[in-house]
Amino acid sequence: MLGTLKGKITHEQFHNGQYFYRIIEAAPDQYSQPNSFKVKSGTQLGQVGNEVQINVRVTGFVREKPYTDKTTGQQKVFEEKIVNLEFVNLPPKK
Numbered sequence: 337m338l339g340t341l342k343g344k345i346t347h348e349q350f351h352n353g354q355y356f357y358r359i360i361e362a363a364p365d366q367y368s369q370p371n372s373f374k375v376k377s378g379t380q381l382g383q384v385g386n387e388v389q390i391n392v393r394v395t396g397f398v399r400e401k402p403y404t405d406k407t408t409g410q411q412k413v414f415e416e417k418i419v420n421l422e423f424v425n426l427p428p429k430k
Contacts (some may be wrong), residue, residue, distance in 0.1 A: 337400060338392070338393055338394070338424060338426075339348045339390060339391070339392055339394055340364070340389060340390070340391055340392070341359060341361070341373060341375065341388075341390055341391075341392050341421065342343065342350035342361065342387075342388070342389040342390075343359040343360050343361040343362070343370075343371075343387070343388065343407045344360055344387050344388075345357050345358070345359055345381065345382050345384050345385065345387075346358045346359070346360055346372075346384060346388050347384065347389060348384055350418065352372045353378075354373070354376055354377065354378060355376070355377045355378070355379070355380055355381065356374060356376055356377075357374070357375045357377065357381055358373070358375075358427055359372070359373050359374075359375055360373075360379055361384070373421050374394065374421065375390070375421045375423055375429075376420070376421070376423065377420065377422070378423070379423070379425070381405075382385060383417070384415060385418070387424045390423055391395070391423070391424045391425070391426045392421045392423060392424060393421070393424045394420070394421055395419075395420045395422070396417065396418050396419040396420060396430065397418050398415050398416070398417055398418070399412060399415075399418055400413050400415055400416075400417045401413065401414045402414075402416070415422065425428075
């Protein structure tokens with residue numbers, strides 16, 4: 337699935353030939369916390385403090401983690417949702 341992310345770069349890291357960015361969106365109002373995303377890219381997207389609008393590929397999966405309920409002793413499964421965002425350099429629309 338493809339999408340667009342618009343926000344400000346708040347953190348940048350280079351590891352194993354890849355850039356990793358933390359990008360926060362503007363909060364919907366003054367009382368809400370802004371959304372924050374980690375984006376992987378093969379190219380540099382900007383510097384900390386830069387505002388960007390980028391195309392991203394959204395992928396993900398669910399990881400099941402079994403556990404024992406401490407109160408009942410019952411076996412249960414916690415579903416951890418993993419979402420990945422990766423920069424995609426799309427050609428301009430004609």
